[in-house]
Amino acid sequence: MLAAVVFDFDGIIVDSEPMHFRAFNEVLKPLGIEILWDDYCSTYIGFDDRDAFRTVLKNNKKKICTKDLKHLIEEKAAIFQKYVQKGEATPLPGAVELIKSIPVRLPVALCSGALREDIIPVIEKLGIDHAFSAIVTAEDTPKSKPDPAPYRLTLEKLGIDDPASVIAIEDTPAGIMSAKGAGLKVLAVTNSYDREYLMEADAVTDSLEHVSRPDLENMVM
Incomplete structure (x- = not known):
């Protein structure tokens, strides 16, 4: 039963996956990182924001402390909420x-x-x-x-x-x-x-x- x-x-x-994809790239752009859609689908879909950021930074040979990682997650969440409020x-x-x-x-x-x-x-x-x-x-x-x-x-x-x-x-x-x-x-x-x-x-x-x-x-x- x-x-x-x-x-x-x-x-x-x-x-919402296209929205997450865009939000990640908005946050990562100042770091000189861009996720391609095919890479997002093959690697990052299914991860939470924490593991997605950790993985993309590792793949781009960049280190990050816990405080900065938290800031990236918060910034991405704010951008995502902007999309939600627009009705996307x-x-x-x-x-x-x-x-x-x-x-x-x-x-x-x-x-x-x-x-x-x-x-x-x-x-x-x-x-x-x-x-x-x-x-x-x-x-x-x-x-x-x-x-x-x-x-x-x-x-x-x-x-x-x-x-x-x-x-x-x-x-x-x-x-x-x-x-x-x-x-x-x-x-x-x-x-x-x-x-x-x-x-x-x-x-x-x-x-x-x-x-x-x-x-x-x-x-x-």
Whole structure:
């Protein structure tokens, strides 16, 4: 029996990855660093801001102290919020409808590498802020996806002992690895990657418009 459904945020609920990409590059430009879109997709999608900055700086042979790293994260968050306030965070097809179709008795959670301050204004605007029994964000775990720590904490917050009874909905290989590492079953959506990159998931769909609550229940039968 399906015990809970856990949604990723970026690339699942909202089409926000291009916004994150632009915000990263705005912050990195004064450092003489630019992330190309293909590199962002292959390397940085799925990381939280902390690990993304650490990785890009390491790849560019630049060292940074904890204080300066915190400043970069805060600056990037402020830029992202500017985009949100302009109304650029648009929902992806089928996501809000699927969340709203799940009955109250079935817990819904959110597990994301984004900052809480990036997420809350968007889900409030979409009218789904009260839909989640648990929300895990970048600030909540010392390790981000693809490490299983975020999903393990999500299960803990939900009070669920059997991870195989929970469906995670993800759009990246890192997200799939995180959820599978914690023992969840995964439905992948080809919003950010082609199907061939998502085959470690238990099921793959081209859009959440094609997914219903009974489809999710059938995945754990």
